[in-house]
Amino acid sequence: MKKALVTGAAGFIGSHVVRELLKENIEVRAMVRPGEPLTNLSGLEIETVQADILNQNAVEKAVNGVDTVFHLAAIYSIWMKDWSTIYEVNIQGSRNVLWAALKAGTQRVVYTSSIAAIGTSPGKQLSNEKTPFNQYDLGNHYVLTKYLSQQEALGFAKNGLDLVVVNPCFPFGENDIAPTPTGKSILDVISGLARFQYRGGINIVDVNDVARGHLLAAKKGKTGELYILGNKNLTMGEFIRTVNRIAGFPDRMLPGLPVAVLKAGTSVLKLWSDYISHKPPLSTPVEIHYTSQYLFFDVTKAKTELGLELSPVETSIEKSIQWFRENGYLKK
DSSP states (O other), X not given: OOEEEEETTXXXXXXXXXHHHHHTTOEEEEEEOTTOOOGGGTTOOOEEEEOOTTOHHHHHHXXXXXXXXXXXXXXXXXXXXXXXXXXXXXXXXXXXXXXXXXXXXXXXXXXXXXXXXXXXXXXXXXXXXXXXXXXXXXXXXXHHHHHHHHHHHHHHHHTTOOEEEEEEOEEEOSOOOSOOXXXXXXXXXXXXXXXXXXSOEEEEEEHHHHHHHHHHHXXXXXXXOEEEEXXXXXXXXXXXXXXXXXHTOTTOOOOBOOHHHHHHHHHHHHHHIIIIIOSOOSOOHHHHHHHTSBOOBOOHHIIIIIOOOOOOHHHHHHHHHHHHHHTTSSOO
């Protein structure tokens, strides 16, 4: 690997992938949206190209001349006024990048999917790369678009494109400028906006480990294979207690509420967003439905086949909180 294109390079995970590539002296071409803030790429010695992912000609120009493509550009959102954009970007945008890579004879593509594109197992059983997708009736546009776009990517792998899929879990760390819904979960706990907990759980991981997993997938991943990039499985209660303890609130624990009650409450928040504020709500019934499952994953494959080494998740949460405080997202 001598020169790599990173789509979504100014984003949370994308900017960390760029830094990992630079550490290995790999030349980087960063593809960003026209007019997108480049805060996460400030000071880095990279080539930056502005290209709309839905513009096939612009995408082909960005892909030409690189040997490896890391495709991370996607929309990650729990609420949108118009959901058509997430389908266009996450599905058609991905198709544009993959067609361009196939036409250009790109040596390898690392396609960033999500654990959202993998099925969930009953109860607290661990899901893995072979767990069939079973979230069709969830009504979650992000989850559905990530699964559909992943299937598109696997189709390209079967038809001649040397492509590997990585499925990040819930990443934490510095430079979450949006912030992503994952980072916002920390902000909500610390600021007191999240007033209740509910059943369910998540797998959390350091964003730097996710970035390294991308490079390892490019080097060692098998064509057409999926690799879950995660670390530690925590129930929602364990996650909240961990965030509070690291933030300096050791005794602060949120009362539990039934999922049905939280769905009813977030329905009101969603209606307010839909018709009055036109801003993302604290949560939605669909998000509560999805995260009330135990989104627990087995990360053995990435560790054994790719050699991914993992950092302590407590350190990841601490770095995330510190970055949010230093950058004005939280009171110090």
